[in-house]
Amino acid sequence: MKKILSLFTLLFAFFGMAWAQDTTKPFKVSDAPTETSWAENTTWYYIKSVRGTAWLSTQGNKYVHTDGTLLCQNTNQPTDDYGLWCFVGNDTVGYTIYNKGKGKDQKLGMTKTNSNDGTAKMYGVNENPENIIFLFDYVASTYNNAAFDKAHGGCFKLHGDGNYYWNVRGGNKGDHLATWNDARAKGDEGSAFTFVQAESAEDVAAAKAELQSMVNTAKGYLNYIGEGVNKYTQAPEHKQPLNSLIGEAEKLLQAEGTKKGEYQAATAEIKAVVDGLIINQPVAGHFYAFKGKKNGKYIDGSDVKDKAHNQFNAITSDKANGEFKAGHVFYLTADKNLLNYAAGYYFVETHSIKAGTANKWTFHKSKGGKVGYYTLQADSKGVGTFLYDNFRDQKYFCDRNSSYEADNCDWAIEEVTTLPVTVSAAGWATLYAPVALSIPEGLTGVYTAAVDGKTLKLTALKGTIPANTPVLIEANAATYNFTIDYNATAEAQTKGLKGTLETINKPADKTIYTLQKPATANNKIGFYKYGGETLQGFRAYGENLLGTTSTAEGLIFDKGDVTAIENVEINDGKQTVIYDLNGRRVEKMLKGIYIVNGKKVIK
Numbered sequence: 089m090k091k092i093l094s095l096f097t098l099l100f101a102f103f104g105m106a107w108a109q110d111t112t113k114p115f116k117v118s119d120a121p122t123e124t125s126w127a128e129n130t131t132w133y134y135i136k137s138v139r140g141t142a143w144l145s146t147q148g149n150k151y152v153h154t155d156g157t158l159l160c161q162n163t164n165q166p167t168d169d170y171g172l173w174c175f176v177g178n179d180t181v182g183y184t185i186y187n188k189g190k191g192k193d194q195k196l197g198m199t200k201t202n203s204n205d206g207t208a209k210m211y212g213v214n215e216n217p218e219n220i221i222f223l224f225d226y227v228a229s230t231y232n233n234a235a236f237d238k239a240h241g242g243c244f245k246l247h248g249d250g251n252y253y254w255n256v257r258g259g260n261k262g263d264h265l266a267t268w269n270d271a272r273a274k275g276d277e278g279s280a281f282t283f284v285q286a287e288s289a290e291d292v293a294a295a296k297a298e299l300q301s302m303v304n305t306a307k308g309y310l311n312y313i314g315e316g317v318n319k320y321t322q323a324p325e326h327k328q329p330l331n332s333l334i335g336e337a338e339k340l341l342q343a344e345g346t347k348k349g350e351y352q353a354a355t356a357e358i359k360a361v362v363d364g365l366i367i368n369q370p371v372a373g374h375f376y377a378f379k380g381k382k383n384g385k386y387i388d389g390s391d392v393k394d395k396a397h398n399q400f401n402a403i404t405s406d407k408a409n410g411e412f413k414a415g416h417v418f419y420l421t422a423d424k425n426l427l428n429y430a431a432g433y434y435f436v437e438t439h440s441i442k443a444g445t446a447n448k449w450t451f452h453k454s455k456g457g458k459v460g461y462y463t464l465q466a467d468s469k470g471v472g473t474f475l476y477d478n479f480r481d482q483k484y485f486c487d488r489n490s491s492y493e494a495d496n497c498d499w500a501i502e503e504v505t506t507l508p509v510t511v512s513a514a515g516w517a518t519l520y521a522p523v524a525l526s527i528p529e530g531l532t533g534v535y536t537a538a539v540d541g542k543t544l545k546l547t548a549l550k551g552t553i554p555a556n557t558p559v560l561i562e563a564n565a566a567t568y569n570f571t572i573d574y575n576a577t578a579e580a581q582t583k584g585l586k587g588t589l590e591t592i593n594k595p596a597d598k599t600i601y602t603l604q605k606p607a608t609a610n611n612k613i614g615f616y617k618y619g620g621e622t623l624q625g626f627r628a629y630g631e632n633l634l635g636t637t638s639t640a641e642g643l644i645f646d647k648g649d650v651t652a653i654e655n656v657e658i659n660d661g662k663q664t665v666i667y668d669l670n671g672r673r674v675e676k677m678l679k680g681i682y683i684v685n686g687k688k689v690i691k
């Protein structure tokens with residue numbers, strides 16, 4: 089006997105589980121209410137007839153006849169508990185239907201009659217009038233119409249044998265909920281009903297919390313909408329500004345009686361705008377620095393050899409005294425290549441700065457949703473394409489990864505406004521830049537050069553170096569910052585010298601001259617034949633300056649009325665008069681430019 093009971097218990101549990109998990113019906117089944125309250129899993133629905141698109145309710149005009157019959161005449165969805173229904177039972181015993189407004193002490197009953205006019209009313213749970221049926225069977229509707237959502241609809245009929253289907257019928261009372269004793273009813277419009285799940289307090293609270301979370305997320309973007317890198321532009325199809333949507337959502341969150349659907353609609357609208365934000369792209373022809381989110385350091389091409397791992401990984405480092413180092417600076421080409429200003433080499437193989445095929449870069453908004461950050465992806469094949477901010481063996485460096493990883497693959501881009509130029513102890517440097525540069529104070533001079541016999545005649549530039557102009561810089565040994573002017577329109581001056589942006593192999597068919605101070609030329613600064621293999625990027629050089637047959641080793645500078653001297657010797661018997669460039673008379677010269685007896689000289 090115990091075995092039989094155990095088997096029965098298992099079967100009951102199995103079928104009970106099957107009923108609980110039944111997803112073929114357009115409604116969730118609720119547990120029966122207790123004497124004091126509804127069950128915790130009670131799920132409420134609005135019921136709408138397909139014929140006439142009327143809603144069922146137990147109170148209100150056109151919802152209930154004076155005799156209590158439920159009408160199907162009001163097309164306005166109820167807004168109170170009298171329009172809410174729940175279903176208790178299963179397919180075997182049938183379903184009892186309760187109304188939230190009427191409470192757990194009443195249930196729906198329908199008259200069983202062959203006149204096809206059985207009416208529906210609410211009865212007390214302990215009432216048992218003759219010919220009133222309180223249990224109903226759910227039947228899938230076969231009615232086909234685009235306006236009828238079968239996934240959320242169906243039919244009910246009186247429980248047990250027969251075909252007494254719910255049906256919207258007319259008569260003296262007008263359209264009301266009645267029965268039609270005919271198997272064809274399950275394919276009839278009048279017996280098709282839609283079940284719309286109501287919002288529970290928990291559902292509303294969850295939707296409200298979701299909107300609040302979305303508002304908090306969206307607020308994080310407000311200071312990043314605008315022009316420039318690390319900022320976003322709102323997609324053109326989203327006309328209403330994000331800050332305006334946030335303001336409306338905050339009013340909705342504070343309002344009383346807001347519905348779940350209203351919260352959800354506001355959430356969806358803000359999410360669409362946030363998801364559609366377009367991160368501003370760095371501009372080709374501009375200089376940038378790249379700072380990793382993970383380690384907070386800048387990509388640095390000044391030491392391209394990662395000695396710890398014997399690879400050409402770019403290192404990452406901090407600024408020097410708050411200024412970008414030359415290695416931090418990258419030039420973005422029209423082909424989306426990144427050319428390092430210090431090395432003159434491109435990023436290749438995603439993580440290296442060296443000779444090779446330059447990577448083409450894509451600048452995505454952070455794939456992890458990090459506000460104000462980019463995810464950089466290269467076109468490398470067969471290797472990791474994501475630029476990765478790494479730290480290993482006590483060394484910070486760039487790496488690559490085959491997939492996105494939060495923070496390690498997120499980078500901030502900073503536009504560089506100045507190019508640093510280091511003048512050596514020789515007092516001279518060369519520069520070739522693709523942008524116009526403002527000449528800083530503190531220099532002796534900036535010059536273009538042209539061959540004049542066996543010398544390079546120097547012409548001083550004032551104010552601005554035009555873009556793509558190879559120049560010579562004369563100054564005391566130091567690093568000077570030249571301010572970039574992307575809007576300058578002065579034409580390049582290219583007579584005499586040439587320049588290269590990228591580090592290239594020395595042309596084998598040409599005689600190349602570079603800035604040198606060789607001992608073989610008595611340490612005189614000038615342009616001399618170059619015996620090296622590569623020409624440094626962002627520098628000026630000379631090509632066939634003395635033709636192809638000259639045996640001369642180089643050219644020294646001719647600065648016109650500016651004469652370079654080591655000492656001033658006056659032996660004409662006249663008094664020596666020395667002025668600095670501010671017009672002040674001095675007794676002796678230190679290093680710099682002076683006027684001596686009316687002639688400009690350099691000490």
